[in-house]
Amino acid sequence: xxxxxxxxxxxxxxxxxxxxxxxxxxxxxxxxxxxxxxxxxxxxxxxxxxxxxxxxxxxxxxxxxxxxxxxxxxxxxxxxxxxxxxxxxxxxxxxxxxxxxxxxxxxxxxxxxxxxxxxxxxxxxxxxxxxxxxxxxxxxxxxxxxxxxxxxxxxxxxxxxxxxxxxxxxxxxxxxxxxx
Numbered sequence: 001x002x003x004x005x006x007x008x009x010x011x012x013x014x015x016x017x018x019x020x021x022x023x024x025x026x027x028x029x030x031x032x033x034x035x036x037x038x039x040x041x042x043x044x045x046x047x048x049x050x051x052x053x054x055x056x057x058x059x060x061x062x063x064x065x066x067x068x069x070x071x072x073x074x075x076x077x078x079x080x081x082x083x084x085x086x087x088x089x090x091x092x093x094x095x096x097x098x099x100x101x102x103x104x105x106x107x108x109x110x111x112x113x114x115x116x117x118x119x120x121x122x123x124x125x126x127x128x129x130x131x132x133x134x135x136x137x138x139x140x141x142x143x144x145x146x147x148x149x150x151x152x153x154x155x156x157x158x159x160x161x162x163x164x165x166x167x168x169x170x171x172x173x174x175x176x177x178x179x180x
Contacts, residue, residue, distance in 0.1 A: 005040040027097040059102035
């Protein structure tokens with residue numbers, strides 16, 4: 001038996017297309033299929049899948065954003081007889097399409113744990129090397145040693161802005177850069 005969506009699509013193909021479109025940043029396709037699932041009565045499923053995508057394919061703390069959007073969706077549906085809040089699904093798809101992608105979480109479970117493709121003993125030895133030296137960048141105007149070294153706030157703002165990795169342009173970066 002094939003489960004069909006509102007417009008006659010195969011449910012599993014729609015679900016797969018949504019996730020693969022999000023991986024590729026194809027917002028139009030991902031959004032269409034997410035809303036196709038939502039409109040077909042699979043609201044809980046689409047949210048479950050969006051949460052999974054946020055952990056499996058996306059870098060950073062995007063899952064917290066998905067959680068906030070899901071809570072908004074649930075709030076507008078509280079005490080409602082008719083489904084509401086598909087805007088939250090749309091916003092979620094846009095965020096997932098636009099965020100940086102990284103499959104590390106999925107690779108960790110599949111390659112590192114299941115297949116044991118990483119030499120765990122060597123990896124553990126690497127992280128057990130003690131003592132770990134305090135990096136020189138630690139000593140800024142906020143530390144005793146940094147103050148003794150004559151570090152200034154001007155240096156702090158410049159050095160820390162330049163050290164951001166990965167860095168996106170901030171609203172006030174020009175204020176720091178104009179001080180130099």
